Amino acid sequence: MSDLLDVPVTTLQGAPTTVRELTGGSAALVVNVASRCGLTPQYGALEALHEEYAPRGFTVLGVPCNQFLGQEPGTAEEIAEFCSATYGVTFPMTGKLEVNGPGAHPLYQRLTAAPDAEGKAGDVQWNFEKFLVSPSGEVVGRFRPRTLPDAPEIRTAIESLLRPE
Template identity: 80%
Template sequence: MTTDLLDAPLTTLQGEDTTLRSLTGGGAALVVNVASRCGLTPQYTQLEALQREFGARGLTVVGVPCNQFAGQEPGTAEEIAGFCSATYGVTFPMTEKLDVNGPGAHPVFQRLTEAPDASGTAGDVQWNFEKFLLSADGEVVARFRPMTQPDAPEVRHAIEAVLGR
């Protein structure tokens, strides 16, 4: 079951075919639906800091642009990549723009949204910058709602735990 999640076809922001397994090199992942014109967009800074801090230990942040929330990611792939790089110095991998909710939700998000958050609630992504922490074997070990900052203690603790300290 987890293999399906890791091996579901994805396309990078640069148009290359890939999977979560390929993007993470077999390590843990923090999958985040992102947007460039959202009040939460400054979370890119913390996401990049997590990538830099934990990348060598096996964590890959994976950004997934999504335009389903108030049209806050309207740009082309080139515009999104340029904005993220120039404004926030983003180095972590990003996929093409995907739907995360509804009948057109990408299979990765169909699976991710089955996982409950800390209060036990599963279901649709609430807004931009919802975060899903996956172990190296593809198990969703934690889900953090959009208002939870990427560097919040509960996020850092979950990352430490999945990486084995």
């Protein structure tokens, strides 16, 4: 799965890059995000995780997606402004991607092959589905949208991948 890290993406600012460059070789929680969703307040907990664990080799990677009831309709500039002003987001973000269906981005084609704790792989259910990726590019955890970013099972999984304090 290490090829997952080499998948080309574009930053929210429009620059071509790869998942590896955006995550800096760290463990990463890849999350499809939206600004107008009932789960949007999860941005706050995602930013807190990013800040807490970054010194130990972790990042959150936000992936804006407008496939769920059009809940991410804004431009890249509007998304960046909303995330910064409303939630103080500092973690890296890609440009908008499709996560399901025939237009699913190659990143999500790889991520959605991974099963969740119940053994179910396949389509992303909704905004704020979370995939934990090891520094080597292996998907080691999948957490459904309603699982809060700071839930014990996510924290435990992240901590298992981090450098000691």
